[in-house]
Amino acid sequence: MSEPSVTIREVMLRDGLQNIREVIPTEDKIELFRRIVASGIRDMEITSFVNPKAIPQFGDASQMAQAVLKMKPEGVEVSALIPNLKGAQIALASGMRKLGFVMSVSESHNISNVRRTTDESIEELKKIVDLQADYPDLVVKAGMATVFGCPFEGKIKPQVTLNFIRRFYQLGLRHMSMADTVGFGNPQEVKELTGICVKEFPDVTFSIHLHNTRGLGLANSLAAYESGIRIHDGAIGGLGGCPFAPGAKGNTSTEDLVFMFEEMGVHTGVNLAALMEASRYFKKVKKDVAFSSSILEVGVPVPKGAITKDGSEQKWNINT
Ligand code: COA
C-alpha cells in the first residue's frame, strides 16, 4: 500500500468525548482506540490533560496515556491536548511526548475556555516549550481555536491568526493547527487563510480542525486540502464540540472525510468499513449517542442493479 496522500487525525477520544457528560470507562476508550487504529488511522488525539473539575470525562488522562503507549501502536502518532503548564507536566510524566497546546485567537473564547488572556496563554506556552530542555523529544503543536469565528466576538480577521502564527514560529514551533470551533468559516475564507499559511511558512506542518456546525465541514476541508493542508481532523460519528463555546456542534465526521477523499482518489490509508465498525462499537458503549455522519447513516453507494424496460433486473457488473 502506498503512503497516504492525506492524513486523517481522529480526535474522537478527545473532542468527541469532551462533549459527552457521562464518563466513559477507560477500558471502553482503549478498546475504541484499538478498533480505530485497526481501521488504518495513523494519527490520534487520545485524551486531554485538563482540570478534571472542568471536564470530568478526562479524569483518566494519565491512565489512558499509559495504556495506549504500552500498546506501542506501530506507526501511529498519539497526541493529547493540554491547556497549560500543569497539563504538560502531567502528560510528560505519563509518557506523552506529542502535545497539542490549545488557545483561542479570540480573547473572549480564550478566557471562557482556559480562563486566561491570549498573552497569558502565550506566556504559559513559553514555559511548556522550555520543557524541551529536559525532554528533547517533546513536540509541541500550537492549536488555535476560533480561527474563523468566535461565539462571543464573531468573525476573526485572518491577520489576527497570522500574528499568532508568527509568535508561535518565533518560539520555534513548527506544528500548528487551525480550528473552526463553532463553524463560522466558509470555503473561500479557509482556502485564503490556509493558502497564505502554507506559502508564508513552508517549514510549518499545518493541520485543520473543522466543526460541521453549519454543514460546511467537508467543503471547508476540501478548500484547505486545495491550499495544501495535508492533516485533517475528524471525529467518528461527527461527535465533538467545545463545552465552553455556546452553540458548538460536532467535528466533521471522519467517515465522511475518508469517503470524500477516497472517492476523489486521495488515498487516506483508512479502511472505511473497519472505521464504521469502530463507530458502531461506540454506539454499543453509549447507546444514546447521537451520530451525525452521512456515511454512517446511509452507507457508501451500492448500486441495486440496472432496471430494464421489460421489468427484469440486471445485476450490476461492478468490474466494468
Ligand atoms: N490538569 C489537571 N489539573 C489541573 C490542570 C490540568 N491541566 N490545570 C489546573 N489544574 C487544577 C489545579 O491543580 C487546581 O487544583 P485544586 O483546585 O485541587 O488546587 C485547579 O485545577 C485550578 O487550577 P488553576 O490553575 O487555577 O486553573 P483554572 O481553574 O484557572 O483552570 C484550566 C484553567 C485551563 C486548567 C481549566 O479551565 C480547564 O481545564 N479547562 C478545560 C478547557 C477545555 O478542555 N476546553 C475544551 C477543549 S478546547
Ligand code: ZN
Ligand atoms: Zn474541536
